[in-house]
Amino acid sequence: MEHTNITSDNLEVQISAQDVYFAYESTDGGEPKEVLHGVSIDIRKGEFVALLGHNGSGKSTMAKHMNAILLPSGGKVLVGGMDTADEELLTEIRRTVGMVFQNPDNQLVATIVEEDVAFGPENLGVPSEEIRVLVDDALKTVGMYEYRRHAPHKLSGGQKQRVAIAGIIAMRPKCIVFDEPTAMLDPRGRQEVMDTIDKLTGELGITVVLITHYMDEAARADRVIIINDGKILTEGTPKEVFSQIDMLRAVHLDVPQPTELAQSLRDMGFSGIPADILTPEECAKAIFAARQQQ
Amino acid sequence: MIADITIGQFMPGKSFIHKLDPRMKIIVMTALIIFVFLAKNMFSMGLMLGFVLVAMLLTRISPVMYFKGLKAIWFLIVFTSVLNMLYLRGDTVLFQWSFFTVTKEGLWQSAFIAMRLVLIIIISSMLTYTTSPTDLTAAIERLLKPLNVVKVPVHELAMMMTIALRFIPTLLEETEKIMNAQKARGADLESGGMMKRAKALIPILIPLFISSFRRAFELATAMDCRCYTGGEGRTRLNVLRYRFRDIFAFVLVAAACGGIIYLNTLAPALVH
Numbered sequence: 001m002e003h004t005n006i007t008s009d010n011l012e013v014q015i016s017a018q019d020v021y022f023a024y025e026s027t028d029g030g031e032p033k034e035v036l037h038g039v040s041i042d043i044r045k046g047e048f049v050a051l052l053g054h055n056g057s058g059k060s061t062m063a064k065h066m067n068a069i070l071l072p073s074g075g076k077v078l079v080g081g082m083d084t085a086d087e088e089l090l091t092e093i094r095r096t097v098g099m100v101f102q103n104p105d106n107q108l109v110a111t112i113v114e115e116d117v118a119f120g121p122e123n124l125g126v127p128s129e130e131i132r133v134l135v136d137d138a139l140k141t142v143g144m145y146e147y148r149r150h151a152p153h154k155l156s157g158g159q160k161q162r163v164a165i166a167g168i169i170a171m172r173p174k175c176i177v178f179d180e181p182t183a184m185l186d187p188r189g190r191q192e193v194m195d196t197i198d199k200l201t202g203e204l205g206i207t208v209v210l211i212t213h214y215m216d217e218a219a220r221a222d223r224v225i226i227i228n229d230g231k232i233l234t235e236g237t238p239k240e241v242f243s244q245i246d247m248l249r250a251v252h253l254d255v256p257q258p259t260e261l262a263q264s265l266r267d268m269g270f271s272g273i274p275a276d277i278l279t280p281e282e283c284a285k286a287i288f289a290a291r292q293q294q
Numbered sequence: 295m296i297a298d299i300t301i302g303q304f305m306p307g308k309s310f311i312h313k314l315d316p317r318m319k320i321i322v323m324t325a326l327i328i329f330v331f332l333a334k335n336m337f338s339m340g341l342m343l344g345f346v347l348v349a350m351l352l353t354r355i356s357p358v359m360y361f362k363g364l365k366a367i368w369f370l371i372v373f374t375s376v377l378n379m380l381y382l383r384g385d386t387v388l389f390q391w392s393f394f395t396v397t398k399e400g401l402w403q404s405a406f407i408a409m410r411l412v413l414i415i416i417i418s419s420m421l422t423y424t425t426s427p428t429d430l431t432a433a434i435e436r437l438l439k440p441l442n443v444v445k446v447p448v449h450e451l452a453m454m455m456t457i458a459l460r461f462i463p464t465l466l467e468e469t470e471k472i473m474n475a476q477k478a479r480g481a482d483l484e485s486g487g488m489m490k491r492a493k494a495l496i497p498i499l500i501p502l503f504i505s506s507f508r509r510a511f512e513l514a515t516a517m518d519c520r521c522y523t524g525g526e527g528r529t530r531l532n533v534l535r536y537r538f539r540d541i542f543a544f545v546l547v548a549a550a551c552g553g554i555i556y557l558n559t560l561a562p563a564l565v566h
């Protein structure tokens with residue numbers, strides 16, 4: 001035990017994808033379609049990583065490698081040191097890395113919220129009294145405790161998605177991979193889900209991998225990774241990545257609106273405005289400062 | 295909204311009967327249904343009727359709801375009663391017209407048989423009105439567990455039932471959406487003959503099927519992610535436990551059944 005404490009928390013790797021290749025079997029009997037061409041990613045403990053890329057670039061495929069839903073055809077994926085190809089470790093890997101998908105409806109199994117949240121712990125064979133504690137904790141974390149006796153189909157999209165998140169939290173995972181969790185939600189539902197994710201990365205110290213098409217969501221991450229046609233294109237802090245507007249455009253990605261505005265102003269000759277602006281507040285301050293200078 | 299249809303017609307409540315263990319409810323209600331058939335004379339049927347009526351009041355669900363349950367098979371009851379009335383013969387002729395004969399004994403018997411049907415409907419409604427589908431599924435899974443020995447996939451069947459219950463409202467909602475979408479494109483779903491209307495359903499059923507398959511795949515992946523590997527080694531959040539009230543209910547029903555057998559001996563049987 002002494003030894004494990006020596007390695008710094010921040011440096012310990014949670015998920016390590018090493019030169020991963022993957023091809024889907026083609027449905028019409030043709031050549032298998034290679035989707036990942038040698039992807040290497042290290043996700044560190046407690047980190048909040050956003051994974052971006054245009055449609056069909058292989059984000060979901062990569063995500064499914066992180067808890068052994070898919071196995072690499074070349075290279076390997078380690079979860080907390082466990083090789084995902086080892087079938088013996090399957091349950092352990094999946095309880096370490098949970099996954100939340102786009103459509104909340106297709107993730108909920110039970111007819112009552114609390115029974116759905118209990119589904120994971122039940123599968124793991126946790127004793128009943130402990131399941132009760134896990135379920136109540138998870139529901140409180142996502143703010144759905146009052147709805148524990150409700151039927152899922154009567155909830156809003158954001159609420160359903162939070163129940164789905166609770167179902168994963170109840171398994172006490174170290175890491176959660178979110179595959180476009182807000183894509184089907186209205187602005188309010190999106191906000192609810194993003195607030196929940198903030199809570200997971202903040203208070204609970206859970207490692208989060210977030211796949212999204214919303215740049216403002218990605219801007220909250222510690223690190224942004226851009227995947228393009230099955231290869232890692234670039235990675236860095238949100239500021240580093242989003243300031244490369246031309247590169248983002250080239251791979252058909254949006255730029256956060258404040259960043260775009262700041263860029264346009266720079267192009268118009270407001271040289272005092274920095275290029276690495278992310279939030280509306282930063283942008284407003286920079287514009288204000290630039291006006292005062294003139 | 296069609297999505298508002300409640301499955302199994304569960305009506306939440308806090309009555310003695312609501313609180314009974316669902317397994318015990320299934321056991322005693324099955325026993326009662328069997329004894330409805332074993333009650334053969336006025337005395338025993340009277341006891342059964344009294345017992346069921348008291349239980350009905352104990353559920354604190356309005357008798358109107360039970361009446362609604364009966365409405366669905368009203369026609370069946372009347373139809374079989376009329377047939378029985380004409381078919382069953384006795385000595386005391388009350389009424390005769392052409393080859394139709396109604397006798398006093400026939401009248402009594404058909405009333406008796408109608409009473410049986412009504413009681414069965416009331417007893418089974420009582421079960422579904424007071425037990426949530428989830429509890430019902432859990433109880434059935436638990437009660438049928440011995441069948442595992444003869445390789446009946448009890449857990450899988452229960453899981454299928456749960457998922458079906460979970461997705462029926464979702465799919466109904468989706469059907470409504472697709473119907474509206476097709477109507478917006480000019481589809482006419484309401485007019486025309488049988489054939490035309492059946493054909494109009496195709497553009498609704500096909501998208502529904504495709505989306506159901508997609509849902510099924512996604513759900514399967516989500517279940518994998520949550521470590522589902524079948525029934526083995528699974529525990530449950532809500533463990534079913536027999537309590538004192540379940541024993542009490544059992545004894546009460548057993549006494550009523552005993553009473554019915556005793557009362558059967560006091561007067562000649564009306565039906566066989």
Ligand SMILES: Nc1ncnc2c1ncn2[C@@H]1O[C@H](COP(=O)(O)OP(=O)(O)OP(=O)(O)O)[C@@H](O)[C@H]1O
Pocket residue numbers: 024025026033035053054055056057058059060061062
């Ligand atoms: N089950 C499958 N069988 C065959 N090909 C697939 C399958 N799933 C995805 N693909 C293909 O693999 C490629 C990558 O898909 P993937 O779902 O990983 O992309 P993505 O980055 O998640 O896209 P999106 O932003 O649309 O979700 C796509 O070209 C897609 O058509």
Ligand SMILES: [Mg+2]
Pocket residue numbers: 059060061179
């Ligand atoms: Mg995807």
